[in-house]
Amino acid sequence: MDAAPSIGSKMEPKRMVGIALVALAVTGGMFLDQVAKAIFAGLKLNDPQVLVEDLTLTAIVGFAISAGVAIYVYMNPKLREGGLDIAAELKRVSWPSIAETRVSTIAVVIASLVSSLILFFFDFIASKVMTIWVPAGLRWITGG
Numbered sequence: 001m002d003a004a005p006s007i008g009s010k011m012e013p014k015r016m017v018g019i020a021l022v023a024l025a026v027t028g029g030m031f032l033d034q035v036a037k038a039i040f041a042g043l044k045l046n047d048p049q050v051l052v053e054d055l056t057l058t059a060i061v062g063f064a065i066s067a068g069v070a071i072y073v074y075m076n077p078k079l080r081e082g083g084l085d086i087a088a089e090l091k092r093v094s095w096p097s098i099a100e101t102r103v104s105t106i107a108v109v110i111a112s113l114v115s116s117l118i119l120f121f122f123d124f125i126a127s128k129v130m131t132i133w134v135p136a137g138l139r140w141i142t143g144g
Contacts, residue, residue: 013087017080020087025063025070032062 036058040047047056073079096104 013084013091016087016090017083018074020083021070021074025066028066028069029059029063032065033059034062036061 033056037047037056040058047058049055050057050060073083
């Protein structure tokens with residue numbers, strides 16, 4: 001079965017790295033916004049609105065730090081080359097088709113269910129041994 005062509009196989013590594021950095025900057029900005037809000041709340045500082053209603057000081061701080069880190073990563077030649085190498089390697093990966101992914105997912109779900117049933121059985125038996133059979137055996141040995 002041939003793997004279906006993916007979007008990444010048509011995209012240049014430089015563009016992939018740029019898109020990944022933007023996505024990470026946005027995600028990191030949202031995370032750092034929440035961290036800054038928690039710090040402001042812990043220090044009992046006001047988080048003022050800036051310019052528009054939903055834009056707060058913590059959002060500006062979080063997104064500024066995240067954008068700064070993304071720009072630093074892109075401007076650092078060693079990190080940029082590492083990202084470009086990763087993107088070039090991803091172009092060479094043969095990705096599974098939807099059908100292969102579906103079959104693999106079903107196999108994992110079935111294996112997980114079987115494993116959970118086996119573990120439940122062993123846990124049930126061990127529970128009975130520890131709570132019923134061992135105390136009964138000790139009472140029998142001690143004559144009590």
